[in-house]
Amino acid sequence: MLDPRLLEERRxxxxxxxxxRRFSADVDATIAxxxxxxxxRTALNESNRLRNEHQKSGKQKLDPAAREAHTAEGRRxxxxxxxxxxxxxxxxxxxxxxxxGLPNFLHPESPRGDExxxxxxxxxxxxxxxxxxxxxxxxxASALDLVDFERAAxxxxxxxxxxxxxxxxxxLALQRFALxxxxxxxxxxxxxxxxxxxxxxxxxxxSPRGEESQIYSIAGHDLCLxxxxxxxxxxxxxxxxxxxxxxxxxxxxxxHCFRTEAGAHGRESRGLYRVHQFSKVEMFxxxxxxxxxxxxxxxxxxxxxxxxxLEIPYRVIDIASADLGxxxxxxxxxxxxxxxxxxxxxxxxxxxxxNCTDFQARRLKVRFRRTAEGESAGAGKKNELxxxxxxxxxxxxxxxxxxxxxxxxxxxxIRIPAALVPYLGxxxxxxx
RNA sequence: GGAGAGGUGGCCGAGCGGUUGAAGGCACCGGUCUUGAAAACCGGCAGGGCGAAAGUCCUCGUGGGUUCAAAUCCCACCCUCUCCGCCA
Numbered sequence: 001m002l003d004p005r006l007l008e009e010r011r012x013x014x015x016x017x018x019x020x021r022r023f024s025a026d027v028d029a030t031i032a033x034x035x036x037x038x039x040x041r042t043a044l045n046e047s048n049r050l051r052n053e054h055q056k057s058g059k060q061k062l063d064p065a066a067r068e069a070h071t072a073e074g075r076r077x078x079x080x081x082x083x084x085x086x087x088x089x090x091x092x093x094x095x096x097x098x099x100x101g102l103p104n105f106l107h108p109e110s111p112r113g114d115e116x117x118x119x120x121x122x123x124x125x126x127x128x129x130x131x132x133x134x135x136x137x138x139x140x141a142s143a144l145d146l147v148d149f150e151r152a153a154x155x156x157x158x159x160x161x162x163x164x165x166x167x168x169x170x171x172l173a174l175q176r177f178a179l180x181x182x183x184x185x186x187x188x189x190x191x192x193x194x195x196x197x198x199x200x201x202x203x204x205x206x207s208p209r210g211e212e213s214q215i216y217s218i219a220g221h222d223l224c225l226x227x228x229x230x231x232x233x234x235x236x237x238x239x240x241x242x243x244x245x246x247x248x249x250x251x252x253x254x255x256h257c258f259r260t261e262a263g264a265h266g267r268e269s270r271g272l273y274r275v276h277q278f279s280k281v282e283m284f285x286x287x288x289x290x291x292x293x294x295x296x297x298x299x300x301x302x303x304x305x306x307x308x309x310l311e312i313p314y315r316v317i318d319i320a321s322a323d324l325g326x327x328x329x330x331x332x333x334x335x336x337x338x339x340x341x342x343x344x345x346x347x348x349x350x351x352x353x354x355n356c357t358d359f360q361a362r363r364l365k366v367r368f369r370r371t372a373e374g375e376s377a378g379a380g381k382k383n384e385l386x387x388x389x390x391x392x393x394x395x396x397x398x399x400x401x402x403x404x405x406x407x408x409x410x411x412x413x414i415r416i417p418a419a420l421v422p423y424l425g426x427x428x429x430x431x432x
Numbered sequence: 433g434g435a436g437a438g439g440u441g442g443c444c445g446a447g448c449g450g451u452u453g454a455a456g457g458c459a460c461c462g463g464u465c466u467u468g469a470a471a472a473c474c475g476g477c478a479g480g481g482c483g484a485a486a487g488u489c490c491u492c493g494u495g496g497g498u499u500c501a502a503a504u505c506c507c508a509c510c511c512u513c514u515c516c517g518c519c520a
Contacts (some may be wrong), residue, residue: 045489270491
């Protein structure tokens, strides 16, 4: 959520952000709502002040007639305040709804345009030149008996899967491998709940309800399955105040992720690429505003480190404005080369890292206290909102796709990159 | 799921229906003292809205209610803890 006080001051930027993200939102109407809510709030304050004064005067001894008059006036003031409170409540609710429709500011360097208008920041590794016809991960996994979509469909439905044999171990190995890559950087490893309350999900900027929702709801309970540990990790510190020396706080969340993939049919989504459930190690950072850009680069660096070690070619893209979503100020994705994707191979998203600045922190009420360095007085400093960032360390289903397709051998076996061998316990899967 | 206890400021913890936005302690900040640090002592210090400021308003889990007046009384809900049951 944006700071309503910045609406007028930075109106043009917000309008530009809406346009660039293809958000239809009325910024000027929101400004008007903010003004109206403020005016009503100020009027209510004045009424409250009068009421407080009246109440104080009621503490003295009064003769019966005066007491009766006083009580009557007290009732009148009470009713007046109640009416104004209702008006304020409505106005503020309206403002909040409008505010929720506004996206974050846009990083000046984020490419403007649609999904396909991303900028390629760099490419690492070379797509492998095969001396045989490479298969896609589904063919490879079927031949090696690593997945079972058919039986999963009968158990849970389409787009669920059983991972079998080395694939099951690979899932666990990748998680621990990814954790070991980032823990030395100061991340606290955390296994989070896989469910969360709708209000937490909303506070992080996701929509738990509605036709288009990517979020599963639990029938009979006020709970949803999380789409990412970003939700639980962000919610973990909702309504808290850090001291400056606690920042940056870096969390490495391990969770399952669930997505309805509503409206995703027909897109390139064979096999494990787009599924309803996968597990993920997610990095989440709370930091000072002045540090968030550097932290964003740091998350990107760690993502690259992980896929470098997995010997998977990838490119880094700077996501274009219309593909950014509401909370992200800027977003970088890693796209791995997937030889089995499309006709002759294609890039496929494997990680994503976003700087959400204070957009999530505002609704979550995550703040920090500066330790008053240099300031003369030291007192009277306001607490500030932190910035939040998130980034994928490893997202399992897609990491497995990339591993199988990139490291397949002529005989149908899969070479395991050296860095992963200690975790998986073998340097090769198959042939069978 | 059943029974009981409880949710107060960054943390711990007091709080007769009005004098309590809140005692006390810890932490933190400033100062005195000290070669320096510690200790001791003095002072400051909840969060948020509106406002240039003075100031003013709101907030004692959440939402209702009683009252001229609620952190204090009543109701509902949420959460935590203890015991019992069930269970990987």
